[in-house]
Amino acid sequence: MTVQTPVATPLSAALLDRFKALVGPKGWSQDPDIIAPHLREPRDLYAGISPLLLRPANTEEVAAIVKMARETKTKLVPQGGNTGLVGGSIPFMGNDEIILSLQRMNRIRSLDALNDTITVEAGVVLAQVQQAAREADRLFPLSIGSEGSCTIGGNLSTNAGGNAVLRYGNTRELALGLEVVLADGQVWDGLRGLRKDNTGYDLKDLFIGGEGTLGIITAAVLKLHPLPRAMATAFTAVPNPAAAIELLSMAKTATGGQVTGFELISRRSLEFALKHNPGTVDPVAEPHPWYVLMEFSSGRNDGAIGETMEALLADGFEKALVLDAAIAQSDGQRAAFWKLRELLSDSQRPEGGSIKCDISVPVSKMAEFIDRATAAVEAHVPGVRIVAFGHIGDGNVHFNASQPVGWERAKFLELWDKVHAIVHDIAHGMQGSISAEHGVGRMKIDEIVHYKSPVEIEMMRKLKRAFDPDNILNPGKVVRP
């Protein structure tokens, strides 16, 4: 696999040699085959070119690289597991950006069980953080589809969300401290494991969600939680999203905030998953228009959480908010329910082109949003198949449009901008977000200027200019200086 095209780099061989000299022989590559996977992303929406891949082994090497980039005004594209969906980790086509992969910085530096913290380097894969926590009888709750290959540095840089936000928050809420290499090559040691520290401005949250444009996160102190002792999981048929939201509110109260999963799934989403994944089974006997995959967690393994769920479902049934439900009777069944949820996204692929929107609105407006956006897109593209699912407990839905049957994929994808505009206008009108989880990257750098106030964009520009005055850190992503 080679995507490098023979574009001459404006970066001289001498300059590249200076960067290479900063890291050991394992710390760089100019082999197009090795560089290639760093130049494309999961949905193949973006591709770029780069003359050099740097893979520093430690913070000092990162600092030396950034210092030289600053001196020589060389652009850097920081990269973790390269699983992002908005092109934030992909260079442009100018062949003048160096890729800075953090993947070799993959040490778990320490775990403090009494403090409920783990200190990890940016390149540690998310699943390994989860695993290390579990081994210490703790939970690191961040849970996303790409957890087997995404890195914690990428999760932090994009403030990743996922399935457990409802109970535990986004990545931002899971990070207590950071180590960051700033744009001048200085290292900020903010690796504090404190729950309370009011000694000045909140610096870490600039870098979390900053997509590598303000500094490069090299390590973090993350918060751990008690490992739940019992879960109750139900695949629940509901008449519509409004009923799901009411059920959510009842569930939050009934459990005192122990709802750890609340995923909306439309019938069509489920059908695609069942159709394209042999061996999967519909959890509920009859088809229904909407489902909720609902999970509660408890610290006590005494059956109480199961009873709470049963009582809630009975209550919901009486109020016609629940049509049917399957409660997982084993870990295997629980895993099967979640597997269906995870398959939803990829199961759109065999159905042709898909235009994906990553929306959030206030939870109370979720149902209205889905209704209005569905009607508007269907009116614009007759025959389009809306595939809606996601974390409605957080007011976040992956509102996707699969192409009408029989269309050409490319023809449908030409409607990308128009469909985005329709959906984003509706979300924006409800004080929603046009990128709930995935960030800005290259994809939405212009669109956020359209939807945000000039005041807000100007604040972002001020930050970019103050922290990266030479625009060397991931230029062309998030905001232009």
Added chain:
Amino acid sequence: MTVQTPVATPLSAALLDRFKALVGPKGWSQDPDIIAPHLREPRDLYAGISPLLLRPANTEEVAAIVKMARETKTKLVPQGGNTGLVGGSIPFMGNDEIILSLQRMNRIRSLDALNDTITVEAGVVLAQVQQAAREADRLFPLSIGSEGSCTIGGNLSTNAGGNAVLRYGNTRELALGLEVVLADGQVWDGLRGLRKDNTGYDLKDLFIGGEGTLGIITAAVLKLHPLPRAMATAFTAVPNPAAAIELLSMAKTATGGQVTGFELISRRSLEFALKHNPGTVDPVAEPHPWYVLMEFSSGRNDGAIGETMEALLADGFEKALVLDAAIAQSDGQRAAFWKLRELLSDSQRPEGGSIKCDISVPVSKMAEFIDRATAAVEAHVPGVRIVAFGHIGDGNVHFNASQPVGWERAKFLELWDKVHAIVHDIAHGMQGSISAEHGVGRMKIDEIVHYKSPVEIEMMRKLKRAFDPDNILNPGKVVRP
């Protein structure tokens, strides 16, 4: 009461008139008696002078004031309930700062029960936010001693902590969106009620904890939680802080994260409270060196949370982590336990001078910190009486020193800086914070320069210069530009 001294203000009468013209007749005062309470703070450590108190009625008036301040380079001191403990809301003695009180902006703009949010103006008193949430069958968990008079704008500006951080986080974690008047008088409408929004840099967290030095918070969207249906509360005698920390870890696991209070109380702290507050009773029969006020909450009122607590105490007793315990048998008894906790701080007053430190360290180092800091202060001041209590579930202890019996108050207070240095050096050496909850204000503006790295101070200065280039917003607080 008049603290104004006849210092001529460098601000001309004509200039003051221009500010007065921006607000209605209720919007300003130059009456020294009316201004006086705005010039002193609870501990009487700081006092200032001001020629004018402005009390704008709405965001537009705040914006007009700041705009004029920017044009005329006039300094503003934003103020909420004026309950802060580090002089952050008090002007200096130059009589050239205008006090900008947000207290008239006290409307609850809306409450969205399905979205679990409430939108409030900066001047709403914390207790009123709590009350409004309760009326909607929700919990606004922020809980601090001054909740009857502090305002939510002040809570946000100082990122207030308090008793419920362990479960619900600091004020930062309770705010989803802000409305802020920037230093040029522009209004940033960031009043979003979204759980997920990754469309750019995290701006709100700059203003939260910014102590009014980067912008003036005029309104906020706050997160609500389910109102607990059942509580279990125990006043628990433990042999030492290390045992308390172990008990905490067991409690977190046993409840699956439903520990909502975990307050350490030393015997001496309790004795002062019992001695100076007639009618209070020692909850536990025999005296013990240390106590923990421990509270669990549950969404289900079925007795299960009480059983969990009893089981935990039995387990702790067996492991010699618990010496004795009184479980609250009624709401009245529960309130009495918490009342004792709230009395601790004021009960030091009749014992003479007190030097107070607001420390956090990693939870795992809490016990070592208390031991070392106690020994060090006792060595420096023979006869000193250490009064330690606080939120050790967050690694935060109010480590206070009451004067030796028989000393002059003033003589003891001369040791303020030295005692702070001793205690702060030890906390800093453990990667702790010298201001866990109270902020920087005037008190610690120089001290943080001593303890923070130059890299970090320079980042703070960059932010101050970028957001308030004329240094008109609360100058001399947090950081110098």
